[in-house]
Amino acid sequence: MEVQSETGPAEQELIERVINIKRVSKVVKGGKRLKLSASVVVGDGVGRVGLGHGKASEVAAAVRKATARAKKDMVLVSTKGRTIPHEVKGKYGASRVLIRPAAAGTGLIASTHVRAVLEAAGLRDALSKTLGSRNPYNTARATIEALFSLRTIDQVAQCCNKTIGHYVARGAKVEAVQGHAG
Numbered sequence: 001m002e003v004q005s006e007t008g009p010a011e012q013e014l015i016e017r018v019i020n021i022k023r024v025s026k027v028v029k030g031g032k033r034l035k036l037s038a039s040v041v042v043g044d045g046v047g048r049v050g051l052g053h054g055k056a057s058e059v060a061a062a063v064r065k066a067t068a069r070a071k072k073d074m075v076l077v078s079t080k081g082r083t084i085p086h087e088v089k090g091k092y093g094a095s096r097v098l099i100r101p102a103a104a105g106t107g108l109i110a111s112t113h114v115r116a117v118l119e120a121a122g123l124r125d126a127l128s129k130t131l132g133s134r135n136p137y138n139t140a141r142a143t144i145e146a147l148f149s150l151r152t153i154d155q156v157a158q159c160c161n162k163t164i165g166h167y168v169a170r171g172a173k174v175e176a177v178q179g180h181a182g
Contacts, residue, residue: 017116020136038062042070043120050074078150082124090146094133097142117143
């Protein structure tokens, strides 16, 4: 569904998931100043996803700031139907994430923070394992780093100035390179 905004061209409806809200404090001369911190994942459900972080004195304002930042920092993810083209690892801080493609109908087998990112990107079948720190923001950022490093066979062939047939073994099924000239 397309929504016409007053300030710009038509935008797709975006998927927004709040992954973390916490209270943070700053010690000043007069005592502690309390604020709220929010982390939000935004995606269009067809391969674009972003993560934002915002702080404010109210929850709604913090979520609004985080959402605006996530929309600004959206990246394009290479997908293969409802899953990813190959196994990939991502790291951010002490958090590490391993994501594997899965057969159709498997669903998303992932932690809550990884699942939020994968759903926002439009993936429906994938397996994942979270290693190291379980910090919500770092885990989500590691997932985005992993997804950003994905490459389809088309992209690899184009990058190396080769044909797709160079990478596909002889006698391989035609379904492996659907719709691609090789």
